[in-house]
Amino acid sequence: MTEIAIHRRGLMLVLSSPSGAGKTTLSRRLLDSDPEIEMSVSATTRKPRPGEVEGKDYFFLDTEDFGIMRNRGEFLESAKVFGNYYGTPKKPVEDALARGRDVLFDIDWQGTQQLDESAPEDLVKVFILPPSAQELEKRLERRAQDPADIVAARMAKASDEISHYQEYEYIIINDDVDRAFAELQAILRAERLRRRRLTGLSNFVKQLREAL
Ligand SMILES: Nc1ncnc2c1ncn2[C@@H]1O[C@H](COP(=O)(O)OP(=O)(O)OP(=O)(O)O)[C@@H](O)[C@H]1O
Numbered sequence: 001m002t003e004i005a006i007h008r009r010g011l012m013l014v015l016s017s018p019s020g021a022g023k024t025t026l027s028r029r030l031l032d033s034d035p036e037i038e039m040s041v042s043a044t045t046r047k048p049r050p051g052e053v054e055g056k057d058y059f060f061l062d063t064e065d066f067g068i069m070r071n072r073g074e075f076l077e078s079a080k081v082f083g084n085y086y087g088t089p090k091k092p093v094e095d096a097l098a099r100g101r102d103v104l105f106d107i108d109w110q111g112t113q114q115l116d117e118s119a120p121e122d123l124v125k126v127f128i129l130p131p132s133a134q135e136l137e138k139r140l141e142r143r144a145q146d147p148a149d150i151v152a153a154r155m156a157k158a159s160d161e162i163s164h165y166q167e168y169e170y171i172i173i174n175d176d177v178d179r180a181f182a183e184l185q186a187i188l189r190a191e192r193l194r195r196r197r198l199t200g201l202s203n204f205v206k207q208l209r210e211a212l
């Protein structure tokens, strides 16, 4: 059998949503089921939640170290969210893309706008909506990892976050998590087949046509 020399450039899959809509849940499932994608682990000045692991969930930094990294240009994007700083370390993302891997981002709309300016061709933007306001609040409470005042502050910001949904190409309503996950997989599967991501395609088609 002849070898087909078509390869794919890695893509950057962004998930954004109001806090508690399900980005982390969907991200974990995707990472567990898909060996071609890896997570961009953000840096943050937020304190770790119970169970969160340094270097896996976040790189937990103090404000000074975060500022040093930002001033050195070590973030692809960064933003202040709910009173804390968050940023995407540049090098691991660039290394993963260079190895032809896809990278998954759990970031807010401000970070998505910044990535859209620097790498629009590689970006796939998905916004996750909760099925209702009541369900969003229940999820934030049930997660039981943040004190009541933080849950209230996140609920108060949810409407502002949602106002950015039109900046995203895909919308998933995370009512049933299995269905939402299947939709996310379908988006990724289709985006991987985009013509512009396929390197070696024109040579392959040329050879194919010459043989016809
Ligand atoms: N479809 C769903 N049905 C019921 N519960 C869900 C569903 N999806 C996620 N959850 C639960 O909702 C809570 C919040 O989900 P998750 O932590 O994934 O949200 P998030 O968008 O990552 O939030 P944040 O932006 O604050 O990090 C978790 O306890 C999770 O188990």
Ligand SMILES: Nc1nc2c(ncn2[C@@H]2O[C@H](COP(=O)(O)O)[C@@H](O)[C@H]2O)c(=O)[nH]1
Binding pocket: 015, 016, 017, 018, 019, 023, 042, 043, 046, 077, 078, 079, 081, 082, 086, 087, 088, 106, 107, 108, 109, 110, 111, 112
């Ligand atoms: N712009 C960025 N936003 C980020 C990044 N990492 C996480 N986030 C967003 O912050 C909020 C809160 O997250 P939480 O873990 O404290 O609940 C959420 O919307 C995340 O998507 C980042 O690197 N840049």
